[in-house]
Structures are given as C-alpha cells and as structure tokens.
Amino acid sequence: MALGNATVIGFMTDWLDPGYQQIVLHGAVAGARERNFKLIAYVTNSPFGTPLQVSSTHRLVGPGCVEGLVIMAPSLCWGTPEDQERVLQPLSSIAKCFVSTENPLSSSILVDNQSGLRLVIQHLIRDHHLRRLAFVRGPEFNVEAEQRLNCFRSLLSEAGLNVDEKLILPGDFSPRSGASAVDMLLKERQVAIASVDGIVAANDSMAMGVMEALAARGIRVPKDVAVTGFDDWTDARFLRAPLTTARQPLFEQGKLAVRALTEHMRSGEPQRHVMRTELVVRRSCGCSGGMERYSEVQPDSVRNITTFDAAMLRVRQSLLSDLTRMGRGGLGMLGAGWELRLVSSLVEELKARSSDSFRMEFEGMLQKLMESGADPVTFHEFVSLFWRNLVPCCSADPELRSRLEVCLDDARCATAAAVQRQQGAALVNHRNKAFAFMSACAVVSEVASLEQLGRVLEDHASEMGITHLDLALYPQDQQTEDAVRVLTYSGGHTRRLSSPIRARDLPNIVLREQDTLQGILVTTLELQGETLGLIATNLGAGDGQLFHPIRTALGTALMGIRLRERLQHHGG
Numbered sequence: 001m002a003l004g005n006a007t008v009i010g011f012m013t014d015w016l017d018p019g020y021q022q023i024v025l026h027g028a029v030a031g032a033r034e035r036n037f038k039l040i041a042y043v044t045n046s047p048f049g050t051p052l053q054v055s056s057t058h059r060l061v062g063p064g065c066v067e068g069l070v071i072m073a074p075s076l077c078w079g080t081p082e083d084q085e086r087v088l089q090p091l092s093s094i095a096k097c098f099v100s101t102e103n104p105l106s107s108s109i110l111v112d113n114q115s116g117l118r119l120v121i122q123h124l125i126r127d128h129h130l131r132r133l134a135f136v137r138g139p140e141f142n143v144e145a146e147q148r149l150n151c152f153r154s155l156l157s158e159a160g161l162n163v164d165e166k167l168i169l170p171g172d173f174s175p176r177s178g179a180s181a182v183d184m185l186l187k188e189r190q191v192a193i194a195s196v197d198g199i200v201a202a203n204d205s206m207a208m209g210v211m212e213a214l215a216a217r218g219i220r221v222p223k224d225v226a227v228t229g230f231d232d233w234t235d236a237r238f239l240r241a242p243l244t245t246a247r248q249p250l251f252e253q254g255k256l257a258v259r260a261l262t263e264h265m266r267s268g269e270p271q272r273h274v275m276r277t278e279l280v281v282r283r284s285c286g287c288s289g290g291m292e293r294y295s296e297v298q299p300d301s302v303r304n305i306t307t308f309d310a311a312m313l314r315v316r317q318s319l320l321s322d323l324t325r326m327g328r329g330g331l332g333m334l335g336a337g338w339e340l341r342l343v344s345s346l347v348e349e350l351k352a353r354s355s356d357s358f359r360m361e362f363e364g365m366l367q368k369l370m371e372s373g374a375d376p377v378t379f380h381e382f383v384s385l386f387w388r389n390l391v392p393c394c395s396a397d398p399e400l401r402s403r404l405e406v407c408l409d410d411a412r413c414a415t416a417a418a419v420q421r422q423q424g425a426a427l428v429n430h431r432n433k434a435f436a437f438m439s440a441c442a443v444v445s446e447v448a449s450l451e452q453l454g455r456v457l458e459d460h461a462s463e464m465g466i467t468h469l470d471l472a473l474y475p476q477d478q479q480t481e482d483a484v485r486v487l488t489y490s491g492g493h494t495r496r497l498s499s500p501i502r503a504r505d506l507p508n509i510v511l512r513e514q515d516t517l518q519g520i521l522v523t524t525l526e527l528q529g530e531t532l533g534l535i536a537t538n539l540g541a542g543d544g545q546l547f548h549p550i551r552t553a554l555g556t557a558l559m560g561i562r563l564r565e566r567l568q569h570h571g572g
Helices: 021-034 081-091 113-127 143-158 175-188 204-216 234-238 250-267 308-327 338-350 357-372 377-390 398-445 450-464 503-513 547-571
Strands: 006-013 038-043 068-072 095-099 107-111 133-136 198-201 226-228 245-247 272-275 278-281 468-473 482-490 493-502 519-527 530-538
Touching (some): 006 021, 038 503, 113 143, 175 204, 198 204, 234 377, 450 468
Parallel strands (some): 038 519
Antiparallel strands (some): 245 278, 468 482
C-alpha cells in the first residue's frame, strides 16, 4: 500500500526477543528507512510452544494494509504445514519475504546453518579432541532446527563417531528448554556428566539455559563439560564462561529481507539469499585466555610465505576492508582513515619502530568511542580480527609473534575494562529505568476509566518509551472487522475519540496522521481469552523487549474498565 509518497511494508513476528527478533526488526527498519518506506510491525504474541493458530493479530494483516510483508520464521515454527497454510492463505496476494525459512512462491533470507554448525563441531572434535557430544535440538516443524539436527548427526558420522540417541535432547529454542534438557540428560536418562565431553545447543538461548542448569549442579563449564551455541546473541560474550557459538548476521538479515522484498514487489520474481555464518571461539568450549578467534587461523593467502612483510602485503587490504565492515558505518567519530591508522600503528609497534604507537592509537580510539556512547564491544571484534590475520603472518618469527600477542592482549584488556565501565553505568541506568517502567505499568493497569488512562499516559508514557499510542476497542470484547478508535496519545497530550474504523486500517490511519513516524508496532490486547482491542505504538515503545509488559498492563486496564462498566450496568 502507498501512503502518500511512501510505500508501506509489514513485518510479522511472534515476539520481540531482544537477542533475535528485535535485532532483525532493527535491520528491517534500517532497510525501510533507506527506501523511504513506512513499516508496520505486527506482533502476534503467539504463546511460546503452543500449536500455531490464526491469532487476532494475524487477522489485522491483509490486502490493502501493506504492499509487502517480511515474515519471521518463529511466527510459524510451532505449526504443521497445514497450520501454516491457514495463517498464510489470507496473505496469498501480498508479496512476502520469509526470514530463516522458505516458501516456494515467496522470497526468502536463509542462513547457512550447515557451515556454521560444521565449524562448531569440527572445532570441538579437531581442536579439543572431544568425542562424546550431546545435542539440544530446536522445535519440531522448524526448518532451521531440523537442519541443525541433521547436520549434527552427519558431522559425527563423518568423524567416525557414534550418534547416541540418549544424547539427542528435545528443546524449543528457549532458555528453560535448555535447562530441562540437562535435567532429562542427568535424571531421566541417567547419563553421568563425566561421560559427556560437550553439549551442543541449537541456539544461544538454550545454551545459556544449559549453562545455568549445569552451574546449579556445580558442574563447571568448560572444565567439566564444554558448551556451544548458535546465533551469537549479544549476551553470549558476557556469560561467566563466554559462549563459543556460530554467528549469524541478524541485523543484516532484516536489511536484506527488505531489499529482497522490494525487488520482489518490483519484478514479481521471488528472491532467495543465503547468508554466511562464522565460528566465534570463546571460553565455553575450553579455549583459554579469553581471546576470541574465528574459524580459520591460517588463511590460504599467507600459507607458505616466510616473511612478515610479504605476508602483510597479502592480507593488508582485506584486513582494512574487514575493519570497515565491522565498523558498520558507526565509527565516524574516529575520523577518516581510522582503519589505516590502526593497522599502521600496530605494524610500527611490531617492527619496534615505536614502543607504544598501537596502544596509544587503540586506546585513543576506544576513548572517543566511549565518549560518543557507542558500544566498545566492537573493539573486541577488532582484536579478534587482528589475531586471525596477523598470527599467521608471524609464524616464521617467534619473537614477532610474542610482541603481537602482548599488543593484542593489552588491547583486549583495555577493551574489557571499557566494556566493564560501560556495563556498570548501564546497570545503574537500567535499574533506575526498570523501576520507573514497572511503576508506570502498575499505574496503567490500575486505571478506572479511559479518561484516567489518558491522564496516566501524559504523566508516565515517557517512562515506558512511548511517544505515540493509539487505542481502538472491539464491540462486546469480540474481534470483528470493525472497531472504535477511542484514544490517541502523541506529543505528550491525549485526545479522547469515538471514531468507528475498520480495525485493520488503524495502523495506516496512524501513519497518515503522524508522518514523522518511521513505523509502528501493532498488536491486539487480549486477557483471559477475550480480545479487547488493538494498539499501535511507536517502534521504540518499551525499548522493544519491554513491549509485552506494556501490552499486558493495557489489557489489564481495559479488562478492569470493562468490569466496572458491567458492574455499574448490573447495579443500575
């Protein structure tokens, strides 16, 4: 659908997990912004682990609402093909791009699950000599979960290792299922942890649950058992034993999905893209020193080259290009040519032309990054990149390699200290914001009327990250095509309305009236089996991961208002 000069596209997801869906959504928003598109994010709130059904939010999407639709695989993963067809059939005339799953008539953005998991398994077997591996699988009917399980089986067979079915454990991509898998392994199946070398989880979320359950039993990772994941969530690097995992480019998936959808809408031809994954090695697998490294430490480009200078000539340009890519366009505060300055200063220090040129350059850039409020974790990636590319360049000179290791270890420590300072400040800020947010949600849930809700929003919306909110109610608490728009909050002020609308038109009405909004989040409000209404909020409401408590607080408020109205009517 075109809204003025802007095309409107949709983004459908079941949830807004901060480590996965939210990052992909951020990428899709960036892709939409580049094309001057507006984006409507439909959050279906499908209960985790329950059979897929056509939800009340699914019914808000249809022809005339959006011109194209990006669909996240988790919003379909609990359904059989027949269940999925029931959800998708009303959307048959809309161009679609699926993320992490395929549909024959639609575009798709896929991840190379096999190569990513292959790198993980090969690292455990080849570098750590592990033989008896357990696997926590993902949910049934999920294509990626099946691919990762099949890959695990085939890789063990290729390595001449037996696949013990007692070590194949059920999971559903949640931390709780990872913890449950440990219970099943040790209690129900009576497997001694000493007989297991490593536990491979099909995603980071389950790996974190595995590690928590092991820690609760006094089982140490990686000393007693190795643990790995898949995805490389932001939290993976901050665990007690930072998680070795396969990284998939989540933000880039969202951007590429919008690009593929745009081409599909233009040409009518479905697009298909497969994105690379890469191994990120940390401490949970047993690698020591905390130095992240990637899958290949001996690039073909420097193999059989005996001098540092000759090897550097081979890797210099790719090293600079990788630094630029890792910067993701967000390091303008470092000035033009920062990549060359960083590499040159390291070479100068390695060749003993300067005693501390790299340290000064690295720490100076790190300080500028911190002052800008950006995430210093990117510098950990830089250290890993230098390690991967330059250690092979020093293979013929032990003294040079020793100097390199000292330089990179100092850089890693400086980055870790910066991350720690930032995390400390963020923790204090988060604690204050969380208290304000919970207090605001509590006040919202206790309102006695729509008028009071409007006043509460004026006082507390900013504490919940809300800059815009529209509310429409269904008649008699039953979802129909029609609804009544009853309240709109924007710019710090609330207006009460009583405007009959077609429910699925609310998002486009809001975007038409609020032309500064890049996009909005849309979901229905449900409580105790009743569908009360729907809301449209700014994309940053609740900072993404807190969107669901906002939805619950509003649903509770509406249920309370309706209950009071019924009691008053009954009393009258």
